[in-house]
Amino acid sequence: MQLALAVFMIGVLFMSKRKRRASVEFLVFVLPSFILIFFSTLVPFLSNIYYSLTEWDGVNTPTFIGLSNFIELFTDDKRLIDSFIFTIKYLIIMVISTNVLGLALALLLNTKIRSRNVLRTAFFLPYGLSGLVAAMMFSFIFTVGFNQLYKITEISFFNQGWLSDPSLAWLSVAFVDLWKNIGYFMIIYIAGLQGISRELTESAKVDGANSVQSFFKVVLPMLMPTITICLFFSMSNALNTFDISYALTGGGPGYTTTGMPQNIYKEAFSNMRYGYASAKSLVYFVVVLIFSLFQLKYTQSKEVEA
């Protein structure tokens, strides 16, 4: 990169005056952003690749150890497997629930009911909370609140380890995430629904389609661009999850609700194994990239159809 810039600088010297001014202008406009991005993402990313090949505690100089981080990672890390399984389960449940329920809510609040504006605001409200604060609130509700609800109602639903049972804790995390973010997806879906012209749905009705048919044959295909965007958002949301499990369960019990970002965080900043954490983050980058490219390709093929 520096080489390219040097070549460019030398080129500037041999340019005509008018061209030179244009080039300087280009640099004034573009260079600040480029330097900022270069040092905040590109440099860390590249140095991550180097650190992943080292043993490093974050303080002393890293020692080069070749691929042994990656060997350990793939053969001897039970906690990583737990985190990875959680991340995938979480991805699936979040993508399905936010999109299905977000769309359902959008359909409900896109009708002509009188209180729709107030209701939209209400459902959108939790999105403004930080995930961390929302999760901390729910951590009290799941423990103190549920405890007392059980005493009052004696319904065994409230007497389960919603935050301590490995088979339930991940659902609690997903629930809080859904509660916080559903309004966001509702807003995008409402905007999408309003972009569909009335004439289409009206003419479907005239042609004798009932509301279920018109939804699946007219509305849903027209909504495809919105759906792909929401799928993408919900996916990247789930793959980057950190705040909610951090505050709600602390990633526990064990590592069963530790998402991959939190696993990497713990490895580096709690266990002080920066080199190993870098290796993990690199592998996770590849996994996320594959997901993203797959999604991108799928989206493009859909858009060609539409």
Next chain:
Amino acid sequence: MKNNKRNLVVAEVCAILLCILFLIPLFFVIMNSLKTNGEITGDFFSWLPSGTHFENYIDAWSRMKYPRAFMNTFILTIGSVIGSVVFGSMSAYKLCRTKTLLSRVMFVLCISPLLITFSSVMISLTKVAKWFHLINSVPGLVVIYWGLLLPFTIFLYHGNVKTVPRELEDAAKIDGCGGYRTFVYIVFPMLKPITATVCILNGMKIWNDFLTPLIMIGASTKTHTLILAAERFKGSFASNYALCMAAFVMTSLPIMAFYLIMQKHIVEGIAAGAVKG
């Protein structure tokens, strides 16, 4: 037609009931922040507290060093938003209007971080921040946020610059307006709608961010943001429920107020951001 109307009423009732169920957790958090701790352990779900105990708020206010945390969060958010708008719009404009190979390469490099998850850069980012002495300082984190926000900001602006008619710029140039002034007086005002979107999306992201402040400025209480302060607060006073609830409510109050006032713009911004994203 009559049938239709009845359906609408049923839908309305369902929606309202659902909404009440949806907001009940928030309601109880606010109610419990006004109780004494003994009342909560005795009865979490009583509708109203015995008296209003605002002392929880006063107590939490001083113990979480609220004014300082608020100022830090405020500086962080405003600084990051202004920087990302200034640098983002400038570079997106030039990258869009210049059709050279270098410009194209730079554009790809500028938006390539969109494919890199934050967790894959955060470890080394703390080291880079240390080289530049940007760690453990609020203004330092502002600079880091510029770099982290710019790829998406440039992406949003880039799509919008295309819609600004070139004739306007050419006319300005003929009138003797230089490249910089053309941008400031002609192009940037035309980008106002997308600027609003960028401000809202970036601003909300920074205000509620937890992970980046945690690794960059989490070490000292002097540099804590509201979210960090609330998290540390819960760590120290986990058994004093009333105090924690008061801290949570206070932490959320500024952004909630902003939310309700700016709701229309936020909704528009999110919808616009989704279309362009």
